[in-house]
Amino acid sequence: xxxxxxxxxxxxxxxxxxxxxxxxxxxxxxxxxxxxxxxxxxxxxxxxxxxxxxxxxxxxxxxxxxxxxxxxxxxxxxxxxxxxxxxxxxxxxxxxxxxxxxxxxxxxxxxxxxxxxxxxxxxxxxxxxxxxxxxxxxxxxxxxxxxxxxxxxxxxxxxxxxxxxxxxxxxxxxxxxxxxxxxxx
Numbered sequence: 001x002x003x004x005x006x007x008x009x010x011x012x013x014x015x016x017x018x019x020x021x022x023x024x025x026x027x028x029x030x031x032x033x034x035x036x037x038x039x040x041x042x043x044x045x046x047x048x049x050x051x052x053x054x055x056x057x058x059x060x061x062x063x064x065x066x067x068x069x070x071x072x073x074x075x076x077x078x079x080x081x082x083x084x085x086x087x088x089x090x091x092x093x094x095x096x097x098x099x100x101x102x103x104x105x106x107x108x109x110x111x112x113x114x115x116x117x118x119x120x121x122x123x124x125x126x127x128x129x130x131x132x133x134x135x136x137x138x139x140x141x142x143x144x145x146x147x148x149x150x151x152x153x154x155x156x157x158x159x160x161x162x163x164x165x166x167x168x169x170x171x172x173x174x175x176x177x178x179x180x181x182x183x184x185x
Contacts, residue, residue, distance in 0.1 A: 003170045011169055014183035019155050021177040024135070024165050027154030028056060031133055032063035034152055035103065038131075043067040045102045045127075047093055049118060050074040051174065052107030055166040056135040056154070060105060071095040075118055087117040098126035107166045109134040112147030119147070136162065136179060155179065 019027070044066040048057035050073065061068055074090035102122045106115055115132055122130045133152035140159040143149075157179065163169040164176035173180070 003172065008169075008172055011182055012173070015163075015173075015176075015180040016183055017178050017180050018157055018160075018162065019179040021165075023155070024178060025059070027135065028059045029063065031135075031152045031154050032060055035060075035131075035133065036063075036065045039064075039066045039101070039103075041065055041067060042101065043069070045069045045071055045095055045097060045100050047102050047104050047118075047122065048072040049104070049106040049114070050091070052166045052168070053105045053135075054174075056107060056133075057105040060133065069095060073118060073121075075114060087114060093122065093125065096126075097122055099128050100126075101129045101131065102127045103131050103133060105133045107134065108136045108138060108162070109143075109147070109150050109153070110138045110140075111142050112144040115150070116144060116147035135165065136167070138162070157181070 046057060046061055046068050048054065061070060071093050073093045076088055076090065104115065104119055104122065109115060119130045119132060132150040134150045135154045137150065137153045137156050138159055139156055160181035162179055162181050163173045164178050164180045166174055168174045169182065
């Protein structure tokens with residue numbers, strides 16, 4: 001999807017910071033502490049959902065006491081847009097999951113279809129236990145009953161289109177260090 005320079009400049013200029021980088025780092029620390037309390041040093045496969053979870057998965061992995069095996073997958077419903085319906089696999093997990101505990105890390109829990117689809121795929125691949133961790137949970141009533149909540153949540157945001165710290169605005173602004181929302185029109 002092509003985005004005009006003017007649109008990107010407008011979004012960047014009017015972005016509203018919801019959580020600064022210190023708040024995000026504190027949230028990751030809190031998630032890591034909760035995961036460490038639950039898993040201790042037990043082995044876990046940390047499965048990062050690309051591209052959005054790149055930052056949070058890396059930060060989280062550095063703070064875990066578990067014996068971590070890193071893997072990733074790339075599944076999306078958006079294909080560069082701000083909404084989408086069909087889960088598209090670009091890269092499936094590559095490590096064996098039979099009998100493993102999987103920590104599925106994603107950037108945001110919005111409606112939950114993507115996270116539920118990946119979780120279900122891990123179970124089909126033989127994962128004994130799949131835990132979910134998301135940096136951001138969006139607060140609204142549209143969540144699928146297949147994924148009503150994540151096991152570990154860093155931050156909550158109201159029902160706005162958000163970007164930064166791995167989350168994108170039409171594939172842009174993932175690298176912004178905090179969590180921002182698109183300004184109201």
